[in-house]
Amino acid sequence: MSTDNQTTTFEARPLQTGSCLCGQIAYEITLSGAPPKFITLCHCINCKKWGGGGFSWNGFISCDQIRFTKGEEHLKAYADSNTGSGRTILRRFCSNCGSPIIATILGRTDICGITVGTVDGDVSETWKPQLEVMCKDRPVWLPDTGLKQYETTPEEYKKN
Ligand SMILES: [Zn+2]
Numbered sequence: 001m002s003t004d005n006q007t008t009t010f011e012a013r014p015l016q017t018g019s020c021l022c023g024q025i026a027y028e029i030t031l032s033g034a035p036p037k038f039i040t041l042c043h044c045i046n047c048k049k050w051g052g053g054g055f056s057w058n059g060f061i062s063c064d065q066i067r068f069t070k071g072e073e074h075l076k077a078y079a080d081s082n083t084g085s086g087r088t089i090l091r092r093f094c095s096n097c098g099s100p101i102i103a104t105i106l107g108r109t110d111i112c113g114i115t116v117g118t119v120d121g122d123v124s125e126t127w128k129p130q131l132e133v134m135c136k137d138r139p140v141w142l143p144d145t146g147l148k149q150y151e152t153t154p155e156e157y158k159k160n
């Protein structure tokens with residue numbers, strides 16, 4: 001049994017739900033035995049455009065850990081090929097309300113990024129980020145979070 005807080009929290013809440021703003025799309029994430037691989041705040045320009053915020057809050061899980069329970073047909077995908085890694089990222093969002101929900105790498109099913117802001121309930125502790133990436137574009141007004149900060153995205157977190 002792990003004493004890691006992150007793991008313990010996910011063991012207590014092994015199934016979590018999420019939805020877009022309008023509610024047409026809903027999903028569930030199975031976390032029993034497999035907590036997220038990592039949880040990041042990403043400051044890259046593409047994530048700012050993607051979500052319209054100062055940064056994005058992403059939880060990385062296996063694609064088979066997420067299941068759409070409602071409205072998967074309302075998901076639209078934007079193929080973002082202008083990425084730092086050169087890989088095409090499929091950014092899926094609700095075609096009705098525009099909520100960004102999930103990002104996957106074209107042709108890959110082993111990892112996907114969930115926008116933690118669409119997970120239901122208070123997730124500030126359960127989905128606490130572990131690191132900040134692409135800090136070269138970090139907002140100057142954002143106070144220090146105490147998390148590890150990386151100027152770019154380190155190899156071990158490059159989703160490969
Ligand atoms: Zn929606």
Ligand SMILES: [Zn+2]
Binds near residue numbers: 043
């Ligand atoms: Zn990003």
